Amino acid sequence: MEKEPLLMLPGPVPMPERVRAAMMRQAINHRGKEFSGVYADCVRILKTAFGTENDLFVISGSGTASMEAAVGNFGRGRKIACLVNGKFGERLYKISQRYGSAIEIGSEWGTPLDLGKLEKALSEGAEMITLVHNETSAGIRNPAEKVGRLARKYDALFVMDGITSIAGDLVKSDAWGVDVAVVGSQKCLAAPAGLSALSVSNRAWERMTEPRPYYLDLAAYRKSASAKLMETPYTPAVPLFLALREACLILEEEGLPARIERHHRMAEAVRAAAKTWGLSLFPRIDSDHAYSNTATAIRLPEGVEDAEFRATIKNMGIEIAGGQDHLKGKIFRIGSMGAVGAPEILATLAAVQYALKKHGYNPKGCGVIAAAEVLG
């Protein structure tokens, strides 16, 4: 069958036709009024999803590029406290090591972060904090608001990876005291992979460090964005901007509160299915930490072999994710981001339920119907 599989991953996710069709048009000059308007539309709508009135830029590069921009523009030579409870927290720690003096404040993947240790690092002079708000590698949502409060208390800069939460879950960058927040295009926004966006607070601007990376030099982005025509300093990925604009317009039409509610409900449906099957969710949460509302990580039951299990699902035209790094073979992950809804969630859960049984685990009950009850 030539049809693309249904991607129920923690990104990339299926794109609405309008978004895809926007890319097909002929090349336009990125130094001109039309592109400037496209860029401005993206920025305006993304600011609402970020919950910010700060400056915001779209970068032609993945979320990793924007995370590097955050650390590389504001963290050079600084003491950086990196909260790590999953793969992307670890990546931020690795990026921080290239620019400053990075301190890893680590927990087992998918378990609560130790904010006491963070406070200790801050009291000992850490000047920047990095946090992954929604850690898809482990399906956990971290306490961004509390971290922001600590950042303010100790006057540290707060860099937040909101790559998989912004535009799908509630994010209030300004109210939480986030200085730099980042989103990825191919996650909750349901746009193509290849772009990311980041917001920059005045506090951050006042603390720029040197030397900065060149392609990711945010001073250049600021200068080009505030020119008569709003532009990017270097050639942007034009078709992706055209697609992102459509994706942003769709977000605006749906309305952010409705979109967040839809994401919550989809994740709730996946969790209901897991519970009904008798499977446990991977993360260990507490009053500060929550299950991710955009990617659910479920423990693979004893005896079910990951590759075979997911191959059965893939043969039915659906891709879900396995575990990354040391979680390979131990968990599976279902993304519920972007433009998908009940049809995609129900089909996915049905395929998973079938595959569980086929590969040796007998689900305790019908998770698909439990999910339908949440979605209906």
Place this chain on the structure above:
Amino acid sequence: MEKEPLLMLPGPVPMPERVRAAMMRQAINHRGKEFSGVYADCVRILKTAFGTENDLFVISGSGTASMEAAVGNFGRGRKIACLVNGKFGERLYKISQRYGSAIEIGSEWGTPLDLGKLEKALSEGAEMITLVHNETSAGIRNPAEKVGRLARKYDALFVMDGITSIAGDLVKSDAWGVDVAVVGSQKCLAAPAGLSALSVSNRAWERMTEPRPYYLDLAAYRKSASAKLMETPYTPAVPLFLALREACLILEEEGLPARIERHHRMAEAVRAAAKTWGLSLFPRIDSDHAYSNTATAIRLPEGVEDAEFRATIKNMGIEIAGGQDHLKGKIFRIGSMGAVGAPEILATLAAVQYALKKHGYNPKGCGVIAAAEVLG
């Protein structure tokens, strides 16, 4: 009129429909066989255009990103001799300043480089050379082969910006001793803006420096490209890769020699028109330097006002470029790159000829017919 203008710029350039249509499909997983095949096709065909058997990677970022990758992976802390006779040479000098000890070996924009000064810098210990092969800001083609010979003589690394020459003009990276060469997607390849590719020689690999940028860390690109499935280390701009693959297939179908011959002929036609109009080409060339075969820079005659002149052409649905920075108002530039041919060149020259006359310059003869004689 809703139709996009015909872009006769030194990039971006019009894309064939096949290339644009490739972007419209549904999202695919970039961790999978299909994407791996797309990436491999791009690399295989680009190697022929680069004239290299070295490793080659596609970067989700503009040509500037790949240039930074070259300097940032191999030039940290090094003495870098930067040849500058135009805007992009200057940019490479600025990038080099962020990573190493950069020495500018400058000439007036559009005039020959001083290879004697380069040799002096090399004899005084410069370990890396940066050169823009085809400097579109001034319409000049620089002597890459000679620079490569000097690089080998003094055992320096040779970084060459081939952003606007590769796939349109003759480039023999390996034979010329280029260690890192770079191409942009939206130039002679006629793919969308947003990607670039670079080749890396074994000599360069042996001389990697630290610390390296993160998103542009070529060690990570090498590792991901040599895995069982050829991948990128971070999320790639998938639709742009799909489009680039089509653009590469089109290049393969046309054949590199025919494509270069076509580019030469198009530029020759533009030069013939300028001569017939009685206008002078901007660059001052010599036996080492040549007129660019992908972008022609022409002096704007006395009394013709740049903005009005180009507005008249734009009103006819065609965009050509003005001068950049201090050349604003002094030259105009016609790109002849990628998928265009006689129809686009002739229409552009006719519009230019009309606009010259309208804005106060009486062309000496009919440049359009002179161009047709070259193209026919």
